[in-house]
Amino acid sequence: MNAPPARGWCPSLMTPMEAGDGLLVRIKPRAATLTAEQAAGVAEASGRYGNGIVEPTNRGHLQVRGLAETGIEDFVRAMADIGLAGTSPRGEAVRNVLADPLGPDDPAARFDSHRLARRLSDVLESDPALHGLPGKFGLLVDAGVALPLAGCTADIMVRSGGDGAVIALDGGDRLLPLPLSAVEDSVYRLLTAFLSWMKGQGRRAAASAPRMKAMVAANGAHGVFRAAGLDGETRPDTGPGEPAKRPLPGFVPIADGPRGYFLSGARFGGLESEALAELAKLARTFSDGTIRITPWKAVLSWGVSPTDAPSLRDRAARAGFIVEPDDPRARIVVCAGRPRCASAKADTRSDAAFIAATGSVPEGPLHISGCTKGCAHPSPAPVALVATAAGYDLVRDGRPVDPPERTGMTQEEAARALAPTLDLASSASGR
Numbered sequence: 001m002n003a004p005p006a007r008g009w010c011p012s013l014m015t016p017m018e019a020g021d022g023l024l025v026r027i028k029p030r031a032a033t034l035t036a037e038q039a040a041g042v043a044e045a046s047g048r049y050g051n052g053i054v055e056p057t058n059r060g061h062l063q064v065r066g067l068a069e070t071g072i073e074d075f076v077r078a079m080a081d082i083g084l085a086g087t088s089p090r091g092e093a094v095r096n097v098l099a100d101p102l103g104p105d106d107p108a109a110r111f112d113s114h115r116l117a118r119r120l121s122d123v124l125e126s127d128p129a130l131h132g133l134p135g136k137f138g139l140l141v142d143a144g145v146a147l148p149l150a151g152c153t154a155d156i157m158v159r160s161g162g163d164g165a166v167i168a169l170d171g172g173d174r175l176l177p178l179p180l181s182a183v184e185d186s187v188y189r190l191l192t193a194f195l196s197w198m199k200g201q202g203r204r205a206a207a208s209a210p211r212m213k214a215m216v217a218a219n220g221a222h223g224v225f226r227a228a229g230l231d232g233e234t235r236p237d238t239g240p241g242e243p244a245k246r247p248l249p250g251f252v253p254i255a256d257g258p259r260g261y262f263l264s265g266a267r268f269g270g271l272e273s274e275a276l277a278e279l280a281k282l283a284r285t286f287s288d289g290t291i292r293i294t295p296w297k298a299v300l301s302w303g304v305s306p307t308d309a310p311s312l313r314d315r316a317a318r319a320g321f322i323v324e325p326d327d328p329r330a331r332i333v334v335c336a337g338r339p340r341c342a343s344a345k346a347d348t349r350s351d352a353a354f355i356a357a358t359g360s361v362p363e364g365p366l367h368i369s370g371c372t373k374g375c376a377h378p379s380p381a382p383v384a385l386v387a388t389a390a391g392y393d394l395v396r397d398g399r400p401v402d403p404p405e406r407t408g409m410t411q412e413e414a415a416r417a418l419a420p421t422l423d424l425a426s427s428a429s430g431r
């Protein structure tokens, strides 16, 4: 690589972003799956060239933090050597395809979501006609029955349905049922229709990187399908119903079979490179040799036998992962915070650790956000603590931008607001 990689506000591997703790890049494993060798390679390189913090993202990517200017090119080269780099910065930027974690290993899945996700990733990367898509534009492929993509959305979503698949659009109220053989071509048509629409909005509107939601708002889902030349009969999208619960850490056997999956939660959204290296070893010993990145701040090991699950749990716990479903830390969703993000008004991860230790974590996700942007949990949460220059604000049943119920609290006041009967003196002595 001769020229230094470009900087980007929506980072990918070849377009690093400046963050509070150095340069940040995102690795995008195809079908959100890494081999044990690739995971070990990411662990080694993130410790060598970055600050050793790796974060699974809600799009099935791995965010590597704290890279130095001088090490970025070597890091990209190291990722290329293990098959985790695309062939061009633009192809890499638009290759955003989330897949359900089990893919073809889900015994009830109607189609191989991982195969389709890989195909779509290849098309996005290799076709320059698609490289004008906004960097945040993403696809989702979900055939999961045992472990569907609970609570996840994307600009274009392919899910199981009818005799094959259905396509849903972000913000849309209609689904398009399709035979499986037509899905790839139909997604391509939707992508090109979106690009034409974006072009038609004029240069200024296009520069604002609109998303599918905007095209649906302007034309209706039905209109978008028609613009893509997809004139099959649509049906109402009744939505996901009740908000889906995030899967919890621990072992889950599949359909009374001899194997299951184990979810290892990343403490407060991040994991150290040593922990990722240990997980790579565990994948070779206890699972099918892969690590799947889930959108729930957790990594999945597939093919674990019930007899091996306790050993895997103990070693993952020693490496620093959350492994018990009732661990209060599994109910906290927290963003990078200070010093990792320049916009952060507090060290959210250390405050999350304090609140977890006091035992005041409520049921349902507690969102701790370093500012009102709410990166870690874009949808409403039962309780959100939002850092401001004056302390923490508390928002109930809302997003960080929503009006707070209380404002300007210290760490201790925030813990007491979550559990009014909390005795901080005794919870501190019990820590």
Ligand code: SF4
Residues within 6 Å of the ligand: 335, 336, 337, 341, 342, 343, 344, 345, 369, 370, 371, 372, 373, 374, 375, 376
């Ligand atoms: S929510 Fe704010 S503080 Fe947290 S990562 Fe996003 S921009 Fe940074």
